[in-house]
Amino acid sequence: MGYTTEDEWNAHYRDGRSFRPLGDAERALIEAHLPPSPGALALEVGCGTGELARHLVATGYRVDAVDYAEAAIEAARQQTDLAAAVTYARFDIETGEPADLPHHAYDLIVFRQSFAFVRDRVRVVNRLRERLRPGGTLCVITPVVANVPDHKRDIALDDGEIGLLTADWHHVARFDAEGLAFIVLRDPRLLRGLPAGSDAGRKPLAAISRRQPSDSDDGM
Numbered sequence: 001m002g003y004t005t006e007d008e009w010n011a012h013y014r015d016g017r018s019f020r021p022l023g024d025a026e027r028a029l030i031e032a033h034l035p036p037s038p039g040a041l042a043l044e045v046g047c048g049t050g051e052l053a054r055h056l057v058a059t060g061y062r063v064d065a066v067d068y069a070e071a072a073i074e075a076a077r078q079q080t081d082l083a084a085a086v087t088y089a090r091f092d093i094e095t096g097e098p099a100d101l102p103h104h105a106y107d108l109i110v111f112r113q114s115f116a117f118v119r120d121r122v123r124v125v126n127r128l129r130e131r132l133r134p135g136g137t138l139c140v141i142t143p144v145v146a147n148v149p150d151h152k153r154d155i156a157l158d159d160g161e162i163g164l165l166t167a168d169w170h171h172v173a174r175f176d177a178e179g180l181a182f183i184v185l186r187d188p189r190l191l192r193g194l195p196a197g198s199d200a201g202r203k204p205l206a207a208i209s210r211r212q213p214s215d216s217d218d219g220m
């Protein structure tokens, strides 16, 4: 199963390791479906060593890239030109205060190979959708259960989990990126029954939250 603690991620990055590099299909989908408007600002959550953040800058975004693993942020900074329009920050998307993100709101919020590791996905998505600018996009690029071996199930989403992620958006598009699901969400539906600004989920959290850890092995 996948890593479950910040320490495990830190050890991975301190060993000089990274994860599956950005592929041609992902680059093509980004170009086709996430074109930046002038001055567009993106937030990448769980940025690892920053490859996607740097790619988004190359396409025209300014990017805030966050990860809760300090070693990831250190590696990402080392690999990024000082002049590049990326602001890296250590930030835990589950426990951090959204007000502590580098900017208040974003045109694009993206998770790449990181959303499956979020435990309370309803709460995290409900908080982040409030950080989207009008017309903004949430993009989740994720391994899917059908394409990973059983022992790596926890790094991936199944169709039910993807259905819960996409349920409260007017615009939903899903593409295949060489085995990864590339999910584009726009125009969030109003969450009825929630007071304005609430981050309480209205679905049973156990139904969507990540499975609990058992024996540990490598992360991906």
Ligand SMILES: C[S@@+](CC[C@H](N)C(=O)[O-])C[C@H]1O[C@@H](n2cnc3c(N)ncnc32)[C@H](O)[C@@H]1O
Binding pocket: 009, 018, 019, 020, 045, 046, 047, 048, 049, 050, 066, 067, 068, 069, 072, 091, 092, 093, 094, 095, 111, 112, 113, 114, 117, 118, 220
């Ligand atoms: C599999 S790696 C993917 C890294 C990068 N996005 C990539 O595609 O190479 C998942 C990343 O999510 C980060 N992560 C996991 N849980 C997190 C959390 N609660 N807050 C912020 N980052 C988190 C990990 O530290 C790790 O760097």
